[in-house]
Amino acid sequence: MTTTGIRPAEHSAHDVLEWTRRHTDPALRAAIDTLPATARRVAGYHLGWWDEDGRxxxxxxxxxxxPALALLASEAVGGSATAAVPAAVAVELVHNFSLLHDDVMDGDRTRRHRPTAWTVFGIGNAVLVGDVLLSLACDVLAASEHPSATKAIRLLTDAVQRLVAGQFVDIAFQDRRAVQLDECVSMAENKTGALLGAACALGTIFGDGTAQQVDHQRAFGEGVGLAFQHVDDLLGIWGDPARTGKSAFSDLRTRKKSLPVVAALTADNPAGRELADLYYRDEALEEEELLQVAALVEAAGGRAWSQDQADDLLARSMEHLRLAQPVKRADELSTLARFVTHRDQ
Structure with missing residues (x-):
């Protein structure tokens, strides 16, 4: 792959992602370089560009x-990847805004195989940098001078409001014993699906796609996003820390009400009831109990349910992609969607 927009006919998802980084990193770095020195230092550390001392x-x-979804969505409707770089950078900035805040709210100490920004620079700095990345995302879209820049900004801010709404509900779940499965699905649709849908919609807008194409591409992205959350929640229980960059059983340790966990807790079977007895107690879970909890989530059907949901969502997303009538890059979008919904567990 090259940065000219020309790609071989056959490639892997990893090829697409490498191409995306080469295509968008210069613009992303240029945007980060406009930040005040302290914010730039924290943002660059969080993005993996340098260590805490700036090396x-x-x-x-x-x-x-x-960003890959944004670039490919633009090409799918006959536009260019280059034209969609502002959209790609904007969604990546918003994504990292949410990660910085999530790490603080969840108390996560590790991300991408190293200490989270708040543990290195402090909670206040991490929150402020998250805020400035959100502002910067809108500035990038405005500076693009695309005829639909205002529409794009409103679409992105709507996705952010949905993301925040999902986060509000996710936090509320922590203090609630009973969470219904449909509530958990709705939360994930907003918290994760909205931004992936926005990435596809923004790319389509910057590729000058029709309103119908924008709608179908957004539905494609939202479906992939919810499927992605199912898989991410599975990795939060059974993922290999060497691959995920998080500690083993990280979601169970914090008693997170993730999709497979809620599916198991609401299952009317002995394993689900035994899981509830362990999950809802006040005492911290010991290491051997975490193993037991993971086994109970699987025995109650939570693991299989989440994987089945991810597969079904992927199939429905592919139908929306077909209806968007892509002129090219449908294979790349399909490959990327399958990659994010079938990561190794």
Whole structure:
């Protein structure tokens, strides 16, 4: 792959993501360089570009899934990836705004195989940098001078409001014993699905797609986003820390009411009831109990349900992609969607 927009006919999801990073990193770095020095230092550390002292670092960057969706969505409707770079950068900035805040709210100490920004620079700095990345995302879209820049900003801010609404509900779940499965699904649709849908919609707008194409591409992204959350929740229980960058059983340790957990807790079977007895007690879960909880989530059907949901959502998303009538890059979008919904567990 090259940065010219020309790609081989056959490639892997990893090829697409590498191409995306090469295509968008210069613009992303240029945007980050406009920040005040302290904010730039924290943001660059969080993005994996340098260590806490500002020395260049290798690795640690995100997968660039959302920017990839934006670039490919633009090409799918006959536009260019280059035209959609502002959309790609904007969604990546919003994504990292949410990660910085999530790490603080969840108390996560590790992300991308190293300490989270708040543990290095303090909670206040991490929150403020998250705020400034959100502002910067809108500025990037405005500075693009695309004829639909205002529409794009409103679409992105709507996705952010949905993301925040989902986060509000997710936090509320922590203090609630009973959470219904449909509530949990709705939360994930907003918290995760909204931004992936926005990435596809923004890319389509910057590729000058029709209103109908924008709607179908957004539905494609939202479906992939919810499927992604199912898989991410599975990885939060059974994922390999060497791959996920998080500690083993990280979601169970904090008693997070993730999709497979809620599916198991609401299952009317012995394993679900035994799981509830362990999950709702006040005492911290010991290491051997975490193993037991994971086994109970699986025995109650939560693991299989989430994987089945991810597969079904992927199939429905592919139908929306077909209805968007892509002129090219449908294979790349399909490959990327399958990649994010079938990560190794």
């Amino acid at each position: 260049p670092a290798e690795g640690g960057a995100g997968k660039a899934i959302r």
